[in-house]
Amino acid sequence: MSPSSRTSPAESAPALQQEIAQLAASPKVAAAMEWFREQEAQFTRWQLELARIPAPPFGEAARAAWMAAKFESLGLKQVHQDTIGNVLGLRTGAQDSAVSISAHLDTVFPAGSALNIRQQGPRLYGPGISDNAAGVTALLAIAAACQEFKIALELSLLFIGDVGEEGEGDLRGMRHIFLDSQWKDAIRASVVIDGAGTDTIVTEALGSRRFEIIIRGPGGHSWSDFGAPNPIVALAHAVHLFSQTRVAASPKTTFNVGVIEGGTSVNSIPESAKMRVDIRSASAMEIERLEMELRRAVEQAVEVEDAHSRRGNSTHAGLKAEIHAIGNRPAGELAPNARILQLARAVDAHLGNTARVQRASTDANIPLSLGREAIAIGAGGTGGGAHTLQEWFDVTGRELALKRILLIVLALAGTAPSGAEK
Numbered sequence: 001m002s003p004s005s006r007t008s009p010a011e012s013a014p015a016l017q018q019e020i021a022q023l024a025a026s027p028k029v030a031a032a033m034e035w036f037r038e039q040e041a042q043f044t045r046w047q048l049e050l051a052r053i054p055a056p057p058f059g060e061a062a063r064a065a066w067m068a069a070k071f072e073s074l075g076l077k078q079v080h081q082d083t084i085g086n087v088l089g090l091r092t093g094a095q096d097s098a099v100s101i102s103a104h105l106d107t108v109f110p111a112g113s114a115l116n117i118r119q120q121g122p123r124l125y126g127p128g129i130s131d132n133a134a135g136v137t138a139l140l141a142i143a144a145a146c147q148e149f150k151i152a153l154e155l156s157l158l159f160i161g162d163v164g165e166e167g168e169g170d171l172r173g174m175r176h177i178f179l180d181s182q183w184k185d186a187i188r189a190s191v192v193i194d195g196a197g198t199d200t201i202v203t204e205a206l207g208s209r210r211f212e213i214i215i216r217g218p219g220g221h222s223w224s225d226f227g228a229p230n231p232i233v234a235l236a237h238a239v240h241l242f243s244q245t246r247v248a249a250s251p252k253t254t255f256n257v258g259v260i261e262g263g264t265s266v267n268s269i270p271e272s273a274k275m276r277v278d279i280r281s282a283s284a285m286e287i288e289r290l291e292m293e294l295r296r297a298v299e300q301a302v303e304v305e306d307a308h309s310r311r312g313n314s315t316h317a318g319l320k321a322e323i324h325a326i327g328n329r330p331a332g333e334l335a336p337n338a339r340i341l342q343l344a345r346a347v348d349a350h351l352g353n354t355a356r357v358q359r360a361s362t363d364a365n366i367p368l369s370l371g372r373e374a375i376a377i378g379a380g381g382t383g384g385g386a387h388t389l390q391e392w393f394d395v396t397g398r399e400l401a402l403k404r405i406l407l408i409v410l411a412l413a414g415t416a417p418s419g420a421e422k
């Protein structure tokens with residue numbers, strides 16, 4: 001399968017399915033797909049071992065070191081950690097361009113969380129066991145299959161264990177790969193593995209922006225300084241104004257005031273009050289509009305509270321508002337005729353798998369927002385309780401996802417005639 005056949009958007013579904021059927025029937029690929037089932041005990045061991053290494057936000061180093069050692073042992077080339085902690089390894093193809101396959105290393109669980117990782121039959125339990133120890137395990141399984149069966153490639157396969165996907169990590173690992181790394185222009189398509197399952201293909205990047213807003217004032221005594229502007233009152237007014245913002249059902253757009261803090265005691269006029277706000281939309285323009293609404297609400301609320309305090313003949317200083325961006329995940333979406341989606345569809349048809357196209361916030365946000373071909377898919381099995389201490393993953397049926405991922409990345413990279421591997 002040559003990557004040169006990649007462009008035509010008019011390529012018919014039957015033609016692509018035939019291409020996938022040929023790929024799946026080629027001896028090495030067919031053997032690799034069978035081999036996945038036999039290797040389940042090994043995959044389970046990797047998954048448990050990995051999940052036992054803490055990887056809190058901004059603390060992925062120990063897990064990254066484990067990952068680099070695994071990449072080395074699976075024969076990947078140029079294994080290294082980049083300047084922000086991503087782990088990279090290469091399965092070299094005939095060409096320098098690459099298809100990236102990535103899984104995030106980090107978890108949402110803060111340092112010191114009890115990681116009671118355990119197994120009961122096919123079920124694995126513990127924080128991060130599915131999101132994203134399952135994804136990382138799939139990445140290793142694909143690298144292992146390429147090594148075991150000496151699968152020769154046209155484009156290189158770039159394996160990435162990336163940092164900073166969750167929460168305030170703000171996709172910094174993938175951002176670095178696509179904006180600042182030596183690979184940024186060489187990656188032709190990206191497959192992101194995140195969480196369990198085989199029933200979705202994420203092609204739309206749900207964008208979000210998060211803000212911390214702090215309103216500060218002179219503060220004072222509730223009796224003797226009465227009339228001084230009150231940051232809590234202004235903040236409450238800002239929440240009220242902003243929460244009346246209209247949002248369309250489509251493209252789905254949401255906002256949330258998630259945290260509010262302020263004040264010191266019941267008889268003090270507070271010196272500050274703050275809130276955290278989350279804005280999400282499939283549309284970058286809607287995110288932009290809501291940010292404007294938020295800024296306007298804060299500005300207006302501060303003006304109103306200052307005006308009240310002046311009417312009380314106050315000589316106090318006025319309020320000041322600060323708006324800090326604490327998160328920015330770009331929105332984007334795959335073109336409907338993108339080859340990566342057509343291939344994923346053809347692979348699903350070949351495997352008899354049903355998947356629906358979905359919008360989510362994943363590492364794929366970064367390439368999708370740059371207009372690059374990318375999807376995010378699951379690592380198979382089933383999982384639940386993501387982002388809780390009760391998280392679980394059931395390995396049953398994992399091999400379906402591994403076959404699916406293998407066929408998609410090999411179809412994207414193109415396989416070279418046997419004997420051509422280097």
Ligand SMILES: [Zn+2]
Pocket residue numbers: 104131132165194195
């Ligand atoms: Zn995840």
